[in-house]
Amino acid sequence: MNSRERFLAVLAGELPDMVPIVPVVDGFFAPRVIGRANDECFLDGGCLAEALAAALEKFGYDGAVAEMGLGPEPNLLGCPIEVEGNDVPLVVETVIGGRDDLQRLVLSDPRSGGKMAPVEQLVAAVGSEHAVLGSVRSPFEYAASVRGLMDFMADFYRDPALVHDLIDAVKPATLMVARALIESGIDALVIKDSFASSSLISPDHYREFAYPAEREVIADLAEEVPVILHICRNSMPILEDMAKTGAAALEVDSLVNLAAAKKSVGGKVVLKGNIDSVAVIEKGGPADVEAAVAAAMSAAKAGGGFILSTGDSVPVSAPLENVAALTEYGRKYGRY
Amino acid sequence: MEETLDKFEEAIVAGDADLSVELAGVIISDARVGADDIFTHLSNAMETVGNRYETGEYFIPEMLRSAEAVERAMVVLEPYLFEKKRDKSGVVVMGTVRGDIHNIGKNIIVSALRAAGYEVHDLGVNVSTEKFIGKVRETDADLLLLSAFTTSTKPALFDIIAALEAEGLRGEVKVISGGASHSEAFAREVGVDGFATDVKSTLAVCRKLTGG
Numbered sequence: 001m002n003s004r005e006r007f008l009a010v011l012a013g014e015l016p017d018m019v020p021i022v023p024v025v026d027g028f029f030a031p032r033v034i035g036r037a038n039d040e041c042f043l044d045g046g047c048l049a050e051a052l053a054a055a056l057e058k059f060g061y062d063g064a065v066a067e068m069g070l071g072p073e074p075n076l077l078g079c080p081i082e083v084e085g086n087d088v089p090l091v092v093e094t095v096i097g098g099r100d101d102l103q104r105l106v107l108s109d110p111r112s113g114g115k116m117a118p119v120e121q122l123v124a125a126v127g128s129e130h131a132v133l134g135s136v137r138s139p140f141e142y143a144a145s146v147r148g149l150m151d152f153m154a155d156f157y158r159d160p161a162l163v164h165d166l167i168d169a170v171k172p173a174t175l176m177v178a179r180a181l182i183e184s185g186i187d188a189l190v191i192k193d194s195f196a197s198s199s200l201i202s203p204d205h206y207r208e209f210a211y212p213a214e215r216e217v218i219a220d221l222a223e224e225v226p227v228i229l230h231i232c233r234n235s236m237p238i239l240e241d242m243a244k245t246g247a248a249a250l251e252v253d254s255l256v257n258l259a260a261a262k263k264s265v266g267g268k269v270v271l272k273g274n275i276d277s278v279a280v281i282e283k284g285g286p287a288d289v290e291a292a293v294a295a296a297m298s299a300a301k302a303g304g305g306f307i308l309s310t311g312d313s314v315p316v317s318a319p320l321e322n323v324a325a326l327t328e329y330g331r332k333y334g335r336y
Numbered sequence: 337m338e339e340t341l342d343k344f345e346e347a348i349v350a351g352d353a354d355l356s357v358e359l360a361g362v363i364i365s366d367a368r369v370g371a372d373d374i375f376t377h378l379s380n381a382m383e384t385v386g387n388r389y390e391t392g393e394y395f396i397p398e399m400l401r402s403a404e405a406v407e408r409a410m411v412v413l414e415p416y417l418f419e420k421k422r423d424k425s426g427v428v429v430m431g432t433v434r435g436d437i438h439n440i441g442k443n444i445i446v447s448a449l450r451a452a453g454y455e456v457h458d459l460g461v462n463v464s465t466e467k468f469i470g471k472v473r474e475t476d477a478d479l480l481l482l483s484a485f486t487t488s489t490k491p492a493l494f495d496i497i498a499a500l501e502a503e504g505l506r507g508e509v510k511v512i513s514g515g516a517s518h519s520e521a522f523a524r525e526v527g528v529d530g531f532a533t534d535v536k537s538t539l540a541v542c543r544k545l546t547g548g
Contacts, residue, residue, distance in 0.1 A: 150440045154404060156397040157351065202395045 003062035007131035007307070008187060010270055011226045011248050015304040019297065019334035021327055022063040022131065022272070022309050024251075029314040029323070030055045038316060045118035052118075053125045058320075061327045063131030065190060066119040066181070076108050076115075077146050077173055094148040099162055105146065107173050110180040123185040131188065133228070134181030138193035139213040142170040149195065156205055167213050174217050179224075188226045190251065191217065199233030199255070206238045211245065218246040228272060232312040236261070243268045253311030254279070258299035262306075271300050272307040275326065282315040286325035293329040301334065308334060337366050341377045344409070348381035348451075349388075351401030353408045360412040371420040371453075374413060378406065378451035379539065386448070386535030396440060399535075403447035410450055424455045426546040429471045429509075430481035431459030433492040438485035441515060445481065448535045449542065454479075465495045469503055477509050478546055481538070482528070484515040493518070493526045510545040514538065 001009070001017045009016040030051035031041040041047040052064045077095065095101065110116065123132050137145070143166040144152040155163045178189055195201070196210035218227050229247035231238070234255040242250050243265040250269050252261060254276035261271055273296070275281060280292045293308065300306040308330045314323060340362050347355040363369055385402045388394035428449055432442050439461050446458045457475055459467055472480055480500075484493060493513055500506040512530040513523045514537075523531035530541035 149438075150400065150443060153397045153440070154400045157401045158404075198395075200396045202397075205395070205397060 003130045004127070004187065007063050010304060010307055011188060013305070015336055018336060019301055019330065020063065020131070020307050021061040021330040021334070022065070022133065022307055023061060023275075023323065023326055024065060024277070024310050024313045025052065025055050025059075025061075025323070026065055026067060026135075026313050027051075028316045029318055032316065033058055033320075045114060046121060049118035049121035049125070052122055055323075056126055056130060059323050059327050061330070063133055063187070064122060064126060065133045065135050066122045066184075066186065067135045076110060076177070077105060077142060077170065094146055094151075096147045096166060099159075099165070102165060102169050105169055107170075107176065110177045111183075116180050116184045119181055119184040119186065127185060127187075132186050133188045133190050134178075134184065134186035135190040135192055135230075136174055136177040136181060138191050138196070138210070139167045139171040139174050139217060140193055140210040141195055142173050143167045144195045146170065152195075153201065156201070156209065160208075163209055167209065171213060171217060175220060178217070178221050182221075182225050186225065188228055188248070189221060190228045190230050191247070192230045194230070194232050196238075197231050197233040198235060198237045203237045203241075207241060211238075211241050214242075214245045214247075222246050222248070228270075239265050249307065251309065251311075256311075258296055262300045262302075266300070266303075266305055270305045270307060272309045273300075274311040275309065277310040277312045277314055277318070281310055281322050281326070282318045284322065285319075286321055286328075289322050289325035290329045290332075293326065294333050297333040301336075304336075337363070337369055341369070341373060345377040345381045345384075348378065348402055348405045348409065349384045351398060351405050353401075353405040356405040356409040357412055360409040364413060364416040371417050374417065375425075375451070375453040378409075379448070379453070382406065382448040382451045382535055383539065386539075390534065390536070399444050400440065403444045406447040406451045425453035426455070426478040426542070427475050428454045428456045428479045428481060428542070429459065429468065429475060429477040430456060430483065431463035431468060432461040432483040432485070432515075433489045433496065434462055434464050435492055436484055436486050436489045436515075436517075437461045438483070438515070441485065442483040444535060445483070445514075445538050448539060449481075452539055452542070454542070465492065465499045468496055469499050469505065472500070472505055472509050473503070479542060480509050480511045481542075482511065482513045484513060484517040486517055489515075489517050490522070493523075493528070497527050512538070512541055512545070 006016040007020040010020055027041050027048055031038050033055045034051050036047055041051050056064045119134055196206050226248035228249040228251050229242055230251035232253040235252055236256050239261055249272050252273040254274050256274055258274050275292045280288050344359040347359055385399055389399055432438055446456050449456050457471055510529040513528045514532040520531045530545055532538040532541045
């Protein structure tokens with residue numbers, strides 16, 4: 001069984017030879033592996049693809065998560081961004097000041113200007129042996145980006161109808177980016193809905209605003225590609241709802257009790273997680289990684305349906321040996 | 337009037353901005369109400385909001401709703417409080433440091449500090465070191481609050497402390513940092529005077545550093 005087969009077997013409900021390992025190595029950490037700065041790779045797709053492939057080869061895990069880049073993504077909906085050095089791209093201006101701006105929302109084609117080139121390049125470079133996942137923002141997350149997170153969340157009480165209308169208005173962005181990723185040859189789609197986390201909004205607001213849009217876009221896409229729903233920080237209170245979205249897998253963070261998650265939703269969906277990307281991968285050492293991996297395996301490995309991963313993006317300053325340890329101990333404790 | 341002040345406090349906690357504004361109007365119609373009474377109720381309200389966030393009863397949207405109620409009530413209250421010439425709790429300059437555009441935590445803290453009687457100069461997000469220094473000098477600030485959410489902001493914190501020292505202002509202003517980007521240990525390494533992570537700890541450390 002090669003890496004890609006191992007990953008796809010789990011999503012198909014089959015028992016693989018060992019637990020697949022697909023950490024969230026993206027444009028934050030990967031550029032370091034090829035000695036490039038983040039800002040180069042955030043804006044240069046070729047650099048990002050090269051970095052993701054090099055990280056995959058160096059650390060030997062089973063799949064890479066391709067994206068069009070943190071720069072171009074919010075930019076698709078017209079938000080100007082600034083990138084400098086290793087800084088995260090900043091959305092320096094939001095485009096939705098109020099209801100009147102909804103009509104001004106323009107979605108540029110995610111296939112234009114070579115935006116999908118990094119994904120195609122990665123599929124060509126590693127896709128025969130390894131899984132290539134593509135990641136896209138949920139409508140809820142796109143809506144927060146174009147409105148500004150604070151106004152977006154204040155609108156939950158101020159103007160809930162605007163929240164619904166805005167989410168509807170940006171839904172095509174999620175679908176168009178998803179379809180462009182699928183056409184580029186990805187094996188699975190990660191829908192990121194970080195702002196829907198119970199660390200930020202109440203489970204009631206999740207059900208009112210985020211869940212319906214998740215369910216709708218997943219229903220539209222699930223026949224074309226397996227969907228992994230990512231909500232970081234604490235998603236424990238909404239896990240059962242997430243399992244009803246139609247996603248094949250849930251990417252859960254370290255605040256989720258993996259054993260409890262396995263018990264409550266493990267029969268319905270695959271779990272992907274949940275090594276703490278900050279406390280363990282960035283701040284810990286290889287011994288901490290081993291302990292965390294062993295605990296995750298003992299909580300969620302039994303009977304299949306588990307992909308070992310970090311709960312969120314591996315930080316830019318994570319020691320290389322900790323990422324190497326994730327694969328090493330993932331293999332040691334992951335055999336069936 | 338005590339009953340109205342209690343209702344006002346409850347309206348802030350519930351995030352009912354319209355009711356907060358209405359009750360603020362009732363409160364200032366009675367010239368006997370002291371500025372201290374008003375600030376006590378305002379800051380109690382924001383402490384309750386902070387506690388409810390800590391216990392998982394409130395989330396970010398509920399905190400924003402209460403912060404908005406404070407801001408709208410303050411528009412009504414400010415002329416009255418100014419007339420009462422109450423000594424302010426202190427002058428605060430606050431902003432999110434360069435490289436970071438997160439404004440939620442900052443805005444909630446700004447409202448909580450205003451509710452506690454501080455004169456707050458909010459510089460917004462992605463604020464340059466020069467802008468912080470200029471405002472501290474201009475306002476003769478007692479406290480400089482630096483919000484830093486993303487980890488890439490760490491160098492900016494060192495820059496600001498170094499610039500305060502170079503400008504001879506380090507002894508004039510107490511600096512407090514906070515946000516998800518860094519720990520208390522890192523804040524000590526930067527050399528700030530205080531570290532806070534939420535409404536409650538920010539109010540406590542501000543009071544401590546201003547001798548309140």
